[in-house]
Amino acid sequence: MTTFDSTKASLNDLLREIREGKIQLPDFQRGWVWDDDHIRDLLVSIARSFPIGAVMLLEAGGEVRFETRPVEGLEKQIPKDQKPEKLILDGQQRLTTLTQALALDAPVRTTTAKGKKIKRHYYFDIRKAVEMPHALEEAVIAVDENKQLRSNFGRDVVLDLSSQELECQQLYFPCNQIMGSDDWEATLHQVAPEHFGTYMTFRSQILAPFRSYQLPVILLKKETSKEAVCLVFEKVNTGGVQLSVFELITASYAADGYNLRDDWFGSKVRNVESRRARIEQDDLLKGTEATEFLQAISLLHTFEQRLADIAAGKTGKQVRPVSAKRADVLQLPLSAWQQWADDLEAGFKLVGRFLRKECFYSRKELPYSTQLVPLAAVLARLGDRWLEPRIYDKLARWYWCGVLGELYGGAVETRMANDYEELLRWFEDDEALPRTVRDASFQPDRFDTLRSRLSAAYKGINILVLREGSKDWFWKASIRELDASEIALDIHHIFPRNWCESTGIAREEYDSILNKTPISYKANRKIGGDAPSEYLPRIQQEKQVGLSDEEMDALLTSHAIAPELLRANDFYRFIEDRRRRLAGLIESAMGKKVNQAYEQEEYASDFQEQ
Structure with a gap:
């Protein structure tokens, strides 16, 4: 069955239907933005009978319901309760320009x-x-x-x-x-009849093309799905403005009288507190996106649907899957938001508590924001049970497997759904290992390629070092305490770059996480470009520091560093020793050997369905 018709409509008919409110805009459309030059160009194009492109309309009255609004300039002329027959998906700027310039008395x-x-x-x-x-x-x-x-x-x-x-x-x-x-011509007859011949030539050459002008119209039928409407809008939108899931659902819920935008962003006018602002009171949760919140709602909602299908005796494809995919998020009914939003808000706040227990204290330290979606949904369902040792240990192991296995980059909607469902099962059955835990692996040679502090595994390993209680080499405090006090920290080369290069060590050998650690700017300056055997005594002898060799060695050990190899300037043995020490931290977090390689399941469906 075809979901659209292609035809032509006269400009005059389209403007009339717009003035009568039969054609309106879905509320997710942005405002009209054309400037004076664009308006002039459009008028000239029609006067010359040039094509100005097709418009795309959507039949109203189907399952896809949106809050609607008149074309700009007609807000006071069209009753608020008037229901349109068609909605403009593509052509808003052109149709609004023509309506304002050709059909309204106002400037x-x-x-x-x-x-x-x-x-x-x-x-x-x-x-x-x-x-x-x-x-x-x-x-x-x-x-x-x-x-x-x-x-x-x-x-x-x-x-x-x-x-x-x-x-x-x-x-x-x-x-x-x-x-x-007609009215203008009557006045011309009265006040300047001598110009009527010139006017009639103008009428034939300029006005006639406007009055006979036809626009190609693609009309999407009312049976078109919400996902298709969203995708079509993004494909045809000539302004290059991407339509978010949140905007589309906002327009859909508004048709049921619910203002999702006020709920998420708040409104001083309507005295509505922002749900996002409440979540972002925790610095770790700043930047939480509305789309991520909706994905978590979808996990909760579709899981409940799945349980209901199973309880009803359905099997196989009759049982609806748990999903965070765009198509399923777009199908979320208002009742799903109303049922789960408050619980999920509490779940996100628990995410902040969980992350702090794992020694994350800054948003910039977080390896993935995407992994917080299933985590928040799980915590929303668990409530206080997340602190039970048996559950917490599994939750932490799953989290670190996702981070250090680097499994939450790219398209991860399928992984989100699998993890949500499989974590809940694992909490009750020790043998039901989630795929993310089973798939995750960390190969020892990955250390050599971890150079950017923006990568997930790099951030994760850095936190593992910090949570062991690593101390600064200058200030009498842990790195975590310095970070909390906003004292500038550097991720600095342990064997300085200048020393490595002067010794003939290649950049790919010295410029990795194996030769880096977080220290204060003060300690960084004392290191300079000298060999460790030179800068370590210099740091120890500083009046403000005054550390014995044993005390300094303890500080180094807190950074997963072998003091004797560092003092001996033994770069290559140091690197291999640190590889072993960091691998031990990773093994403890992931609950598996670093050198074990598990066959990873393909998540190709994520990419095929984007």
């Missing part, structure tokens, strides 16, 4: 090319249009809201069209009379 609210807001009435200079039909750009003029053109910084009026009589006498035709000019 067009537009902007200059530089973005300054202006109000303009548009006219054709009849003489120029007739005399120069191939240079119509010069015949289209715009005057201010008083229908005057001024010079000398607005002090002198050089053209006054403030009455219909003045328009006729000076032969300037208002664009808002193009589709019906």
Whole structure:
């Protein structure tokens, strides 16, 4: 069954339906943004009978229900409760421009090319249009809201069209009379009959193309799914504006009288507190996206549907899957939000507590934000049970397997759904190992390629070092305490770059996480570019430090560093020893040997369905 029709419609009919409110905008459409130059160009294109592109409309009245609004400029003319017959998906800017310039008496609210807001009435200079039909750009003029053109910084009026009589006498035709000019022609007969012949030529050459102009129209039928509407909008939107899931669901819930935007962002006008702001009171949760919250709602909702299907005796494909995929998020009913939003908000707040127990204290330290989606959904369901040792240990192991196995980059909707369902099963059955725990592996040679502090595994390993209680080499405090006190920290080379290069050590050998550790800027400056055997005594002998060899060695050990190898400037043995020490931290976090390689399950369906 085809989901669309392709036809043509006259510009006059489209403008009439827009004025009558039969054609409106879905509320997810952005505001009208065309500037004065674009408006003039569009008017000239139609006058020359040039194509201006197709418009795409969606039949109203189907299962896809949106909050709607009139085209800009008609807000006061169309009753708020009037239901449209069609919605504009593509062509908003063109149709809004034509409505304001051709069908309304009010001035067009537009902007200059530089973005300054202006109000303009548009006219054709009849003489120029007739005399120069191939240079119509010069015949289209715009005057201010008083229908005057001024010079000398607005002090002198050089053209006054403030009455219909003045328009006729000076032969300037208002664009808002193009589709019906009987009244204007009657005035022309009375005040300037000598110009009527010139006007009739203008009417034939310019007005006739407007009145007979046809636009290609693609009409999506009301059976079109919400996901298809979203995807079609993004494909055809010439402004390059991506439509988010949140915006589409907001428009859908508004049709049921619920303001999702107020719920998430808050509203001072309507005295609604922001759910996002409540979540972001925890610094670790700053930047939580509405789409991520909706994905977690989808996990909770679809899991309940799955349980209901199983309880009803359904099997196989009859049982709905747990999902965080876009198509399923778009199908979330308002009841799902109302049922789960408060529980999930509490779940996200528990995420912050969990992360702190795992020694994360800053948002920038988090390896993945995507992994927080199933984590929040799980915690929303568990409530206080997440602190039970048996559950917490499994939750922590799963988290670190996702981080150190680098499994939450890219398209991860399928993994989110699997992890949510499998974690809940694992909490009750020790043998039901989740795929993320089973799939995760960390090969020893991965250390050699971890150079960017932005990568998930790099961040994770850094936290594993910090949570062992690593101490600074200058200040008498742990690195975590310094970080909390906002004392500048550096991720610094242990064997300095200058020393490595002067010794002939290649960059790919010294510039990895194996030769880096977090220290304060003070300690960093004391190191300089010297060999460890030189900078370590220098640090120890500082008056503010005053450490014995044993005390300094203890500090080094807290960074998973072998003091004797560092003091001996034995770079290669140091690197291999640190590889072993860091591997031990990773093994403890993941609950498996670093050198074990598990065959990873393919998640190709994620990419095929994007």
